[in-house]
Amino acid sequence: MALYLDYYQKGFRKTEYLDIYLVPEPDKGKLTPAQIANNKERLRLAEAICHQKQLDFLSGIYNVHDIKKQKSLFIPYLEKLAVNKNTSTGNDGNWKSMIKHLKEYAHPGVTFENVSLEFIEGFKRHLTRATKSNGESLSINSKVSYFNRFLAALKQAKTDGIIPVNPGERVIPFKPAETRREFLTMEELESLVVTECEVDVLKRAFLFSCLTGLRFSDIYRLRWEDVHYGSSHGHFIRFRQQKTKAEETLMITDQAVGLMGERDRDQGTVFTGLHYSAWNNHKLQAWMGKAGIKRKITFHSARHTHAVLQLSKGTDIHVISKLLGHKSIRTTQIYAKVLDEKKREAVEKIKIQGL
16 A cells, blocks of 8 residues: 655646555455564554654645645756856766766656656766777776766756756765876976977967866967956956856966067957867877877866976975865865875886895
8 A cells, every 4th residue: 555645736736646556455464563563663654754744834845735736847948957066168068978878778758857866876877888889898087077067957956946866965976987187297387488389379379278187178279368467466367266156366488478479469368369179289299299209188288287297396385275276275285295206106117136
């Protein structure tokens, strides 16, 4: 016998099954003492849920009118949310990829009331088996990124008043893999300076990131009206970080100013012609190869380079954290670990034979 709650308010009605079952009286004989005790316990649980729902109604937390919202389509909501979250090319791509995999898993007519704990766990299992367009399995960090965005959408849906309870809060997300953070040495940077890059603005922007620690998204959006000069502080920029949305003031060196090029106007984009694309990534790697750097270096490696070089020069880690705009010092401490690993590699190079 299934137990359920029956809601009725201002012409709207909803039945909610509790997934709680009682053992019915048999046609012949009686229930055993254990079955009777079990039924009593389940009734107490159902009554507790009913009592909590009544409190939610009285306090305005839950309303039968919300049923209309819960019957709305889930995937179109995600697609609209993805547009609003388009703060960078990488972020936009991750939202689109998450939605693509969700469409592979779920029916296009799935509604919010269908998004149960079982649905979410099922999507998580789907991502463990999912593949990229080339047939390769998703990396662990791709799974982390897609599933976290899925959970973020559910959190936003609760904030928007579409769902009264977020089932995603009960799901354990994927554990991210520890990422190798490639960075360049000072000698490698000096080699890059004298090596020609086919895309000049890419070269200038990359070196600018090495000197400032700015992300690609912030360099891409940097405008001349963000660049200032003061007699006491020298050159500095004021900007809002695309990732954290925090307002930042960052001092920059004369070398960094030189990489921005000639300032022939007071407004407009600083690094005109800079774009994120697979073609530019290829040209970046080609530039590295010409400079004798054989490791895979991405644009974000420039930010890692800035952090590690600052640490190697003795800059206090709290200062570096502020320069990078980190919300937590724990994020910055990752670079200290990277530097320690490099120190260990250097020490291990010296071995005395016979000892």
